Amino acid sequence: MKRRADQQPGFVLHSYPYRETSLIVEAFTRRFGRIALLARGARRPRSAMRGVLLSFQPLRLGWSGGELANLVSAEWAAALQPLAGLALMCGFYLNELILRLVPREDPHEGLFDVYAESLARLSVGAPHAAVLRSFERRLLAELGYAPLLERDAASRPIDPARLYVYEPDRGPAPANGAASGELAVSGRTLLDMAKDDYTRPETRDEARALMRALIGERLHGQSLYTRAVLLELNGL
Amino acid sequence: MDKSGVPTARGLDRLLEALRVLPGVGPRSAQRMAYHLLQHDRAGAEQLAGALAAALAGVRRCARCNNFTEDEICPLCRSPRRDASLLCVVETPADLATVEQTQSFSGMYFVLMGRLSPLDGVGPRDVGLDRLLERATDGVVQEVILATNFTNEGEATAHYIAEMLRARNVKASRIARGVPLGGELEFVDIGTISQAMIDRRTL
Numbered sequence: 001m002k003r004r005a006d007q008q009p010g011f012v013l014h015s016y017p018y019r020e021t022s023l024i025v026e027a028f029t030r031r032f033g034r035i036a037l038l039a040r041g042a043r044r045p046r047s048a049m050r051g052v053l054l055s056f057q058p059l060r061l062g063w064s065g066g067e068l069a070n071l072v073s074a075e076w077a078a079a080l081q082p083l084a085g086l087a088l089m090c091g092f093y094l095n096e097l098i099l100r101l102v103p104r105e106d107p108h109e110g111l112f113d114v115y116a117e118s119l120a121r122l123s124v125g126a127p128h129a130a131v132l133r134s135f136e137r138r139l140l141a142e143l144g145y146a147p148l149l150e151r152d153a154a155s156r157p158i159d160p161a162r163l164y165v166y167e168p169d170r171g172p173a174p175a176n177g178a179a180s181g182e183l184a185v186s187g188r189t190l191l192d193m194a195k196d197d198y199t200r201p202e203t204r205d206e207a208r209a210l211m212r213a214l215i216g217e218r219l220h221g222q223s224l225y226t227r228a229v230l231l232e233l234n235g236l
Numbered sequence: 237m238d239k240s241g242v243p244t245a246r247g248l249d250r251l252l253e254a255l256r257v258l259p260g261v262g263p264r265s266a267q268r269m270a271y272h273l274l275q276h277d278r279a280g281a282e283q284l285a286g287a288l289a290a291a292l293a294g295v296r297r298c299a300r301c302n303n304f305t306e307d308e309i310c311p312l313c314r315s316p317r318r319d320a321s322l323l324c325v326v327e328t329p330a331d332l333a334t335v336e337q338t339q340s341f342s343g344m345y346f347v348l349m350g351r352l353s354p355l356d357g358v359g360p361r362d363v364g365l366d367r368l369l370e371r372a373t374d375g376v377v378q379e380v381i382l383a384t385n386f387t388n389e390g391e392a393t394a395h396y397i398a399e400m401l402r403a404r405n406v407k408a409s410r411i412a413r414g415v416p417l418g419g420e421l422e423f424v425d426i427g428t429i430s431q432a433m434i435d436r437r438t439l
C-alpha cells in the first residue's frame with residue numbers, strides 16, 4: 001500500500017477497539033480499496049475523531065505508514081442524512097458484503113461510486129430492494145462474476161414469458177416443465193434485473209432469492225451476520 | 237521459556253495469560269502488571285484475588301434491570317421513591333451511573349450490557365431485548381426512554397426497541413442530541429453540528 005496518502009475519499013466500514021484508547025478502522029477508499037487503518041487515541045473521550053469516524057458518512061482520510069498505516073486525518077466530506085431504521089440495517093448489510101467479499105488493498109473505484117450512491121439513495125428513503133439488488137449485482141460484476149441476465153447459458157436472448165433455472169456457473173437455462181427453489185426465475189425478472197427495474201413485486205421476490213443464492217456461492221457457505229440478526233429481530 | 241530464552245515459572249505464565257483477558261492488555265502490559273503484583277505488592281495481589289473470587293461468587297444480574305447486583309433485585313429497583321412508570325434503557329452500567337449523576341431522572345432502568353452490532357453478529361437476544369420487552373410490558377411502565385449511544389449501533393438498537401414497543405402500545409422516546417451545554421459552535425465537531433441542524437426545533 002502507498003505509504004502516505006492525503007484527502008482520500010473513503011468510508012468507515014467497521015471499526016474495532018484496539019488497546020486502551022485506539023481503534024482499528026476498516027475503511028473503503030476510492031483509490032486504494034479496502035484498507036485497515038490504526039486510529040490512535042480515537043476512543044479517548046475528547047478525541048476529535050470520535051464524531052467523525054462513523055460508518056455511512058462520506059469522509060476524506062489521510063494516513064501514513066506500512067502494513068497497518070496510521071490514520072492521520074479524517075474529515076467530513078459531505079452531509080448525508082443519517083441512515084435510520086431498516087435503511088440503517090441495509091447499510092450494515094452493504095458493509096458486511098464488502099468486508100466479506102472485497103479483498104484488502106484491491107481498488108474498485110466503480111464499486112466505491114455505486115456504494116456511495118447506494119448510501120445516498122438509502123438516506124433519502126429510496127426503496128431498499130432496488131438499492132440492494134443493484135449493489136449486489138455490481139459487486140458480483142466487480143469480483144468477476146457478473147450475472148448473466150439478458151441471454152441464457154446458450155447465448156439465446158431471454159424470453160420474458162419463459163421460466164429459467166439459474167445455474168450459478170453457467171447462467172439461466174430454460175426450465176423443462178415446472179421448476180422451483182431459489183434458482184428458479186422468470187425471464188421477465190431477469191430482464192427487469194438487467195434494467196435495475198424492481199417495481200414488480202414478483203421481480204423483487206425472485207431477484208432477492210436469486211441474488212442471495214449467487215452471493216451465497218461467493219461466500220462458500222458462510223452465512224451473513226446482518227441477515228441472521230435481521231431474522232432474529234423479525235422473530236421477536 | 238520466553239522468547240529471549242529466559243526460563244520462566246509456570247505459575248507466572250498462567251498469570252500472564254490470565255491478565256490478558258482484560259480489555260486492552262497485551263503481552264507487555266500483562267508482564268508489567270504481573271511483575272508489579274508479585275514483586276512490589278503481594279498484599280494487593282491477595283486482595284485482588286479475593287475480590288475477584290468474591291465478585292464471581294456473589295455478583296449476578298438484577299432480575300428487573302439486568303444491572304450487576306448481589307441481590308435477586310437490586311436496591312434501585314426495590315426503592316419505593318423511584319417512578320416505576322418510566323423505564324430508561326442504557327447500554328452499560330457506566331451509562332446508568334452517568335444518567336444517575338444528572339439527578340434529572342427518577343424512573344427505573346434496564347441495562348442492555350451491550351448494543352446490537354450486526355457486523356459483529358451481536359443480535360437481539362445477546363443484549364436481552366426479549367427480557368426488556370417482558371419488563372416494559374408489565375403494565376406499570378408507561379414510557380420507555382431510549383438512552384443508547386449515538387453511534388450507528390446504538391441508533392439501530394434504539395430503533396428496533398421502539399418498533400417492538402410501538403407494536404405493544406408502549407410509548408417510546410429517544411434522548412435528544414446536539415451541541416454540548418456551554419459549547420461554542422466553533423469548537424464542536426462537525427458531525428454534532430450537522431445532527432443538531434437536522435434535529436433543530438421550532439422556538
Ligand SMILES: [Zn+2]
Nearest residue numbers: 298301310313
Ligand atoms: Zn435492578
